[in-house]
Amino acid sequence: MALDQLNWKILRCLQDNARMSNAEIGRRVGISSPAVSERIKRMEDLGIIEGYKAIVSPFDIGYQLKAIITLRAFMGKLKPFLEKVRSLDEVVNCYRITGDENIVMEVVLKDHKHLEAFIDQLIVYGESKTQIVLSGVVKQRSLIPIK
Known part of the structure; x- marks a missing residue:
């Protein structure tokens, strides 16, 4: 899967805050919450997004x-x-x-x-x-x- 500009923007949002809602990501990148969800799911399925974690001090x-x-x-x-x-x-x-x-x-x-x-x-x-x-x-x- 070649990443387009929207996917790159979504990845940046998730790296800044992996708990950011799909609605907030959508507002930031200019697409609907369901479209964000679909793109994230696809990147997860392809292994581009490997997981989410809490960083503990x-x-x-x-x-x-x-x-x-x-x-x-x-x-x-x-x-x-x-x-x-x-x-x-x-x-x-x-x-x-x-x-x-x-x-x-x-x-x-x-x-x-x-x-x-x-x-x-x-x-x-x-x-x-x-x-x-x-x-x-x-x-x-x-x-x-x-x-």
């Missing part, structure tokens, strides 16, 4: 540390790690990457003791490097720039 629910951790997997340990990482609740994002390390993770933790225990879990899989996040520079946003 980890700091406000007791997670005082955010860290970026890279892992250089030991020989034969990458696949076991890729299975394990899905069960680690602290991991917000995890990417397999190129370069000296195999993995980069964004994690949230309660405190330095929690960080230490988390790193201890990684030791069997490879060599890790940890950087503590001091502050955010760019607010979480879509991976795709909307026209």
Whole structure:
């Protein structure tokens, strides 16, 4: 499906506020609420819109540390790690990457003791490097720039 200008505008509205009503989106893009609903449904069916989520502030629910951790997997340990990482609740994002390390993770933790225990879990899989996040520079946003 090629996205036309209306679909791009609808996507921008949803990225700004995924809870925006179809009526409000319609007012902003110049079409009826049923037409917005139909376009959104089609984009969902085609996988263009993958889902909706609430973004929770980890700091406000007791997670005082955010860290970026890279892992250089030991020989034969990458696949076991890729299975394990899905069960680690602290991991917000995890990417397999190129370069000296195999993995980069964004994690949230309660405190330095929690960080230490988390790193201890990684030791069997490879060599890790940890950087503590001091502050955010760019607010979480879509991976795709909307026209």
